[in-house]
Amino acid sequence: MSGFRTIVGKAVAMDRANVDTDQIIPKQFLKRIEKTGFGQYLFYDWRYTKEGEENPDFELNQPKNQSASILIANENFGCGSSREHAPWALSDYGFKVVIAPSFADIFHQNCLKNGMLPLKLQAEEVAYLIEKAQNQPYHLTIDLEKETVTDNNGFLASFPITAYWKRMLLNGWDEIEITLQLDEKIAQFERSRAVIS
Amino acid sequence: MGKTIIDKIWEKHVVHQEEGEPDLIYIDLHLVHEVTSPQAFSGLRMKKRRVRQPERTFATMDHNVPTVNRYKIDDPVALNQMTTLEKNCLEFGIPLAGMDSPEQGIVHVIGPELGLTQPGMTIVCGDSHTSTHGALGAIAFGIGTSEVEHVLATQTLWQTKPKTLKIEINGQLRKGVTSKDVILYILSKHGVNFGQGHVIEYCGEVIKRMSMEERMTICNMSIEGGARAGLISPDETTFSYLEGRKHTPKGEAFKKTVMQWRELASDDDAGFDRTIMIDANVITPMVSWGTNPSMTSGIKDSIPYLKDCKNELEQKSLERAIDYMGLKEGQKIADIEIQHVFIGSCTNSRLEDLRQAAEMVKGKNVHPTVRALVVPGSQQVKKEAESEGLDVIFQKAGFEWRESGCSMCLSMNNDIVPSGERCASTSNRNFEGRQGTGARTHLVSPVMAAAAALYGRFVDVSEKVSVEAL
Numbered sequence: 001m002s003g004f005r006t007i008v009g010k011a012v013a014m015d016r017a018n019v020d021t022d023q024i025i026p027k028q029f030l031k032r033i034e035k036t037g038f039g040q041y042l043f044y045d046w047r048y049t050k051e052g053e054e055n056p057d058f059e060l061n062q063p064k065n066q067s068a069s070i071l072i073a074n075e076n077f078g079c080g081s082s083r084e085h086a087p088w089a090l091s092d093y094g095f096k097v098v099i100a101p102s103f104a105d106i107f108h109q110n111c112l113k114n115g116m117l118p119l120k121l122q123a124e125e126v127a128y129l130i131e132k133a134q135n136q137p138y139h140l141t142i143d144l145e146k147e148t149v150t151d152n153n154g155f156l157a158s159f160p161i162t163a164y165w166k167r168m169l170l171n172g173w174d175e176i177e178i179t180l181q182l183d184e185k186i187a188q189f190e191r192s193r194a195v196i197s
Numbered sequence: 198m199g200k201t202i203i204d205k206i207w208e209k210h211v212v213h214q215e216e217g218e219p220d221l222i223y224i225d226l227h228l229v230h231e232v233t234s235p236q237a238f239s240g241l242r243m244k245k246r247r248v249r250q251p252e253r254t255f256a257t258m259d260h261n262v263p264t265v266n267r268y269k270i271d272d273p274v275a276l277n278q279m280t281t282l283e284k285n286c287l288e289f290g291i292p293l294a295g296m297d298s299p300e301q302g303i304v305h306v307i308g309p310e311l312g313l314t315q316p317g318m319t320i321v322c323g324d325s326h327t328s329t330h331g332a333l334g335a336i337a338f339g340i341g342t343s344e345v346e347h348v349l350a351t352q353t354l355w356q357t358k359p360k361t362l363k364i365e366i367n368g369q370l371r372k373g374v375t376s377k378d379v380i381l382y383i384l385s386k387h388g389v390n391f392g393q394g395h396v397i398e399y400c401g402e403v404i405k406r407m408s409m410e411e412r413m414t415i416c417n418m419s420i421e422g423g424a425r426a427g428l429i430s431p432d433e434t435t436f437s438y439l440e441g442r443k444h445t446p447k448g449e450a451f452k453k454t455v456m457q458w459r460e461l462a463s464d465d466d467a468g469f470d471r472t473i474m475i476d477a478n479v480i481t482p483m484v485s486w487g488t489n490p491s492m493t494s495g496i497k498d499s500i501p502y503l504k505d506c507k508n509e510l511e512q513k514s515l516e517r518a519i520d521y522m523g524l525k526e527g528q529k530i531a532d533i534e535i536q537h538v539f540i541g542s543c544t545n546s547r548l549e550d551l552r553q554a555a556e557m558v559k560g561k562n563v564h565p566t567v568r569a570l571v572v573p574g575s576q577q578v579k580k581e582a583e584s585e586g587l588d589v590i591f592q593k594a595g596f597e598w599r600e601s602g603c604s605m606c607l608s609m610n611n612d613i614v615p616s617g618e619r620c621a622s623t624s625n626r627n628f629e630g631r632q633g634t635g636a637r638t639h640l641v642s643p644v645m646a647a648a649a650a651l652y653g654r655f656v657d658v659s660e661k662v663s664v665e666a667l
């Protein structure tokens with residue numbers, strides 16, 4: 001993964017709460033053993049009709065939302081199954097950022113591990129962004145270093161991110177590599193409790 | 198102030214700690230299944246990394262497996278995923294309970310059953326229902342595939358210490374009300390994200406009296422409330438459940454271990470970040486009617502009215518949900534007709550679940566318009582149930598008796614509910630499309646599912662039907 005500092009992109013609004021990972025990527029697409037290629041199945045049951053046609057009512061299918069890279073949704077986004085196929089599908093589709101008032105814990109973690117930013121903003125801020133993005137093509141800038149989200153029109157919000165993840169993402173570090181540097185400490189821990197019941 | 202079991206287990210597992218940073222915690226047991234692991238193993242291979250502790254890792258296949266003709270897997274993509282797991286386990290030296298093993302089953306059923314799951318452990322699996330194992334007094338939580346890879350390579354995880362939430366359940370459960378109804382009730386009252394960032398400890402009189410299997414049902418659905426994990430302090434019930442299981446210490450060693458396990462329980466004066474009190478006396482048999490597990494009501498209740506919603510967002514969710522479910526506001530739960538019944542999943546596919554359901558259907562017949570399935574959670578559960586003759590009871594009543602696996606809980610194999618049809622299901626999620634595209638899931642307890650099979654609709658098992666077994 002390579003590091004990044006800012007993301008500029010078009011935002012699409014999905015004014016729904018409790019969007020679960022079964023919707024983000026339905027189970028019939030979890031049988032593949034690769035990490036890539038899941039974008040075509042993203043939100044499959046919402047995106048396509050029973051006949052396999054694009055559903056024109058679905059947010060992502062609207063012409064003004066094409067090539068969006070920032071998804072704005074409502075509370076508890078990514079609840080349910082731990083499937084990392086959900087962030088894989090979002091990022092394969094082209095999303096780099098998801099903004100919501102709250103996220104399910106495992107999904108939040110899974111996003112960060114894949115270099116995708118789950119940004120938690122205040123409910124009023126999210127409501128404002130949703131309204132903007134629903135009505136017009138809408139662009140946002142995310143600055144990871146400054147921890148801010150801005151638009152071209154004076155909107156400014158800051159998002160929380162731990163020092164740990166800020167460092168990992170800015171530098172694009174491999175987490176396993178970092179942990180393996182503590183190999184001796186792990187071994188020592190293992191020796192210190194010879195038998196774990 | 199005393200310590201919670203969560204504090205105690207956490208402290209014992211910290212490998213590395215720095216102010217303002219997540220802790221590096223050691224993982225005692227890593228369970229693996231076919232769906233969320235292949236990309237992790239590929240990652241290891243690409244970087245030429247090994248599995249640090251293969252003997253702390255245990256694999257099985259459950260999500261994709263057929264429950265009839267179990268060796269005949271029609272879908273080549275699913276077959277590839279299963280053989281990939283076999284190859285990975287062989288290459289990295291990981292024990293595998295594969296299709297031909299008498300230990301095969303749903304990963305969260307076999308962990309406790311084999312005594313792999315033990316009090317005081319940290320347990321992870323690439324599966325959100327790992328919270329099940331908390332019933333034995335372990336911190337057990339679901340992780341994504343990147344974390345699976347991290348645990349395989351390092352046997353550790355970077356984790357911020359979760360907050361603690363105590364749910365105390367006191368009183369007396371009414372006849373016909375089971376642990377499934379208790380957790381559905383909690384979700385109906387507190388929603389699908391009240392547990393975010395927390396580990397829940399369930400306690401109180403009702404939990405004390407529950408069997409190990411009933412406790413597993415409750416912990417299993419902690420994730421449905423958004424919690425990181427759910428657990429129960431170990432007690433005599435836990436110890437006697439574990440005694441004599443395959444991977445638990447034997448003889449004197451067991452006694453010594455039990456002494457250590459006793460120390461784990463939360464201290465009486467332990468402080469929690471939050472507490473929720475539940476009165477068991479008011480809980481009735483529950484039925485979910487919507488598209489997330491908090492959209493659940495008592496059997497005597499009705500679907501809520503749109504006008505009673507707290508805000509616009511809630512109203513929109515309710516509208517979407519009842520539209521998907523083909524229901525009307527104000528409709529009585531007891532009037533909902535069902536076409537399918539699924540008794541199974543890591544929530545309710547253990548021996549006690551099957552016994553209760555069998556007691557309900559014994560000598561009776563499945564309603565002519567209903568198709569009903571029993572899918573034991575593991576090969577071992579299946580064998581024990583058969584030795585008690587439960588398979589015969591079910592089949593005589595008109596149920597199909599299947600091989601072990603996840604089956605219709607998420608319908609990755611051929612066990613699917615057709616679009617627009619309804620299923621009374623003992624599983625844990627009623628999300629849109631979970632049991633098949635357009636399928637409508639109603640979450641219930643095993644005994645409620647069994648009764649629904651007989652009547653073709655939901656009935657109040659606490660009064661309409663005699664339930665001596667309860």
Ligand code: SF4
Nearest residue numbers: 326542543603606607
């Ligand atoms: S039974 Fe259902 S919830 Fe449990 S592990 Fe299998 S698919 Fe997941």
